[in-house]
Amino acid sequence: MKPKQTIIHLPVYQPGKPIDEVKRELGLTEVIKLASNENPFGSSPHVKAAIEAEIANISLYPDGGAVQLTEAVAASLGVETNQLIFGAGSDEVILMLARAFLVPGDESVMASHTFPQYKHNCEIEGAVSIEVPLKDGTHDLDAMAAAITDRTKIVWICNPNNPTGTMNTDAEIKAFLAKVPAHTIVVLDEAYCEYNTTGEFPDSIELIGQYKNVISLRTFSKIYGLASLRIGYGIGHPDVIRSINQVREPFNTTRFAQAAALAAINDQDFIASCREANTAGLNYLEEQFKQLGLHSFPAHGNFIMVDVVRPAADVFNGLLRRGLIVRGGHMLGFPTSLRVTIGSSEQNAKFIAALTEVLAEVPVLV
Known part of the structure; x- marks a missing residue:
């Protein structure tokens, strides 16, 4: 049996190494994972109670329209309920966007180094991915605008990238x-928007009110700490959301995910505390990198990319042996860099101590 031709060349997504696997392989008792941009502070304490309450309904299908959660998110954002669609993580909303709007021969514009699921889902649908190089690590929006043609159906902007x-x-x-x-949809993937503290972040809700072709993607996996439950959502014009809904699978989000997300979004004090701790951790790592003579991109989410001026794979493996899992840039198109999730203050300090040791062992590239 042969799969369709559009998927034969596609790579399988490679997540960060699991903690248990690293413990088993290296015989370690303590492992710190700073590879998948998870919230080191977990989720709101109200989430556990919400999940426990749903156990009594485990034999029942979830609400296919996620009505209660939709109402809560709409109220939180100041939008109408018909402007929202939920998915098994924002990843599934990306998949649904590609399925709803792309046909073979269409074009889709994205950055050269960005979230890989844009290209992955576009190519499954037979669309052509136009990849525009980053400029100083940031989306080059002028070049991306110049790349749009009559065949361009979707532009993807991951912000923060x-x-x-x-x-x-x-x-x-x-x-x-x-x-x-x-005629071109602009997707603003804002998975990390809740971490932003600059005051210059785009107001995508305002933009959606002005532009029918703009859709924002959000997730409960990051600052809300619900990564294992897989729930995210899209915000857009009602006509666009209706089209996406037409390809949505029935019951695509679980009762547990909906209940947890509802509890999570109603606890904004927890979100504020996570944002504050993340900012402190980010400032700490930026200062430590400067002291180590390393350059990092300006970071606006809950992770930072730093150039270690050495083969990323060697530094990654050196950290791994010390029980620190990060994301090696050799897997992301940045051969001398690491992507590091902001952890707790204790985790950040242990990472810097381990990194200092590894840098002393691995020679600088000439």
Whole structure:
């Protein structure tokens, strides 16, 4: 049996190494994972109670329309309920966007180094991925606008960008949107938006009110700490959301995920505390990198990409032997860099101590 031709060349997504696997392989008792941009502080304490309450309903299908959660998120954001769609993580909303709007021969514009699921899902649908090089680690919006043609159906902007952590400002996004034709959907993937503290982050809700072709993606996997439950959502014009809903699988989010997300979004004090701790951790790592003579991209999420001036694989493995899992840039198109999740203060300090040791062992590339 032969699969369809559009998927034969596609790589299988490689997540960060699991903690238990590293313990088993290296005989370690303590392992710190700073590879998958998870929240080191977990989730709101109200989440556990919400999940426990749902156990009594384990034999029942979930609400296919996620009505209660939709109402809560809509109220939180100040949008209408028909402007929201939920998925098994924002990953599934990306899949649904590609399925709903792309046909073979269409074009889709994205950055050269960004979240790989954009290209992955576009190519499954037979669309052509137009990859525009980053500029200083950031989306080059002028070049991306110039790459749009009559065949361009979707433009993907990951903001803050994964893996570099860089951000396009409100002014930059507005200038870009003014150049985009109405037939082209612009996806603002804002998985890390809740971490932003600059005051210059785009107001995507305002933009959605102005542009029918703009959709924002959000997730409960990052600052809300619900990564294992797989729930995210898209915000857009009702007509666009209706089209995406037409390809959504029934019951695509679970009762547990919906209940947990509802509890999580109603605890904004927890979110504020996570944002504050993340900012402190980010500032600490940036200062430590400077002291080590290393350059890092300006970071606006809960991770940072640093150039270690050495083969990333060697530094990655050196850290791994010390019980620190990070994301090696050799897997992301940055052969001398690491992407590191911001951890707790204790985890960050242990990472810097281990990194200092590894840098002393691995020679600098000439």
